[in-house]
Amino acid sequence: MQPQRIVITGGASGLGFALAQVAAKAGWKVCIVDRDTERGEAVIGSLQRLQPASLFLTADVTRISDLEEVAKQLDAQWQGVDVVVNNAGVAQVGKLSDTTLSDWQWIIDINLLGVVRGCKAFLPLLQRQQKGHIVNVASMAGLLDVPNMSSYNATKAAVVSLSETLQNELTADNIQVTVVCPSFFRTNLGDSMRSTVDGMDKKLDKLMASSKLNASDIAKSIMRSIERKQFYTLPHKQGRIAWYLKRFLPRNWYRSFLHKNIKKNDKS
Known part of the structure; x- marks a missing residue:
């Protein structure tokens, strides 16, 4: 696969940084974008050792002006993305009964509107080029319906729907779209998590630790999807099975499977 120019929001840690490392090792020009300036400056050196052209730019996905400025800078420095x-x-x-409206607004502003802003900021550049690839990171939560996660599930489902719609809208512009739906894996998602469930930190840590895939594995699956111009990326086998069951089984059968697995995880 020929080296390309990639920009990654939330790129200073977790899956974003893992993807940046995989891309840099492949010789790609990489720009990590993050609102955490301290963390970004701490990690950019390791990327530049892999690919000297790597960049770190500070931006907050809740401000479209930040993302538009990133697009402007990359257009000037890289002549495109x-x-x-x-x-x-x-x-x-x-x-739902325990989740405040302010928490709903917070997660929608980042998980959904952050993706919308990223697409809107870069679409003029991609459309002018008449080529490009948008990768939206959702979650298996966007395809399934695990209890006690209504706001998270809803925002990730919206990202899936947005991505499906964009795939239809952008075909004429020769712009590819991929939506990534991983299950739990070791990342720093818990650092900013808001929860009204007692002991959720420990439960989340246990779920992440049980994953057979790590951030690097997910990153490699994203790179394969980009190369193959693949729309859905579901890296976890168990996640794929659950999604197939939801799609093809009667609703009551699927719910029975889901709740049995939830109880099994609670006991383990």
């Missing part, structure tokens, strides 16, 4: 990865995200856990 090939792959835009909308990866920045947060988590909120709790029943």
Whole structure:
């Protein structure tokens, strides 16, 4: 696969940084975008050792002006961008009755509107080029319906729907779209998580630790999807099975499977 120019929001840690490393090792020009300036400056050196052209730019996905400025800078420095990865995200856990409207607004502003802003900021550049690839990082939560995660599930489902719609809208512009739906894996999502469920930190840590895939594995699957121009990226086998069951089984059968697995995880 020929080296390309990739920009990644939430790129200073977790999956975003893992993807940046994989891309840099492949010889790609990499720009990590993050609102955490201290963390970005701490990690950019390791990327530049892999690919000297790597950049770190500070931006907050809740401000479209920040992302438009990133697009402007990359257009000037790189004469364009090939792959835009909308990866920045947060988590909120709790029943609908326990989740405040301010928490809903917080997670929508980042998980959904952050992706919308990333797409809108870079679309003029990609459309002018008449080529490019948008990668939106959602979650298996966007395809399934695990209890006590209504706001997280809803924002990730919206990212899936947005991505499906963009794939239809952007075909004429020769712009590819990929939506990434991983299950739990070791990342720093818990650092910013808001929860009304007691002991959720420990439960999340246990779920992440049980994953057979790590951030680097997910990153490599994203790179394969970019190369193959593949729309859905579901890296976890168990996640794929659950999604197939939801799609093809009667709703009650699928719900029975889901709740049995939830109880099994609670006991383990």
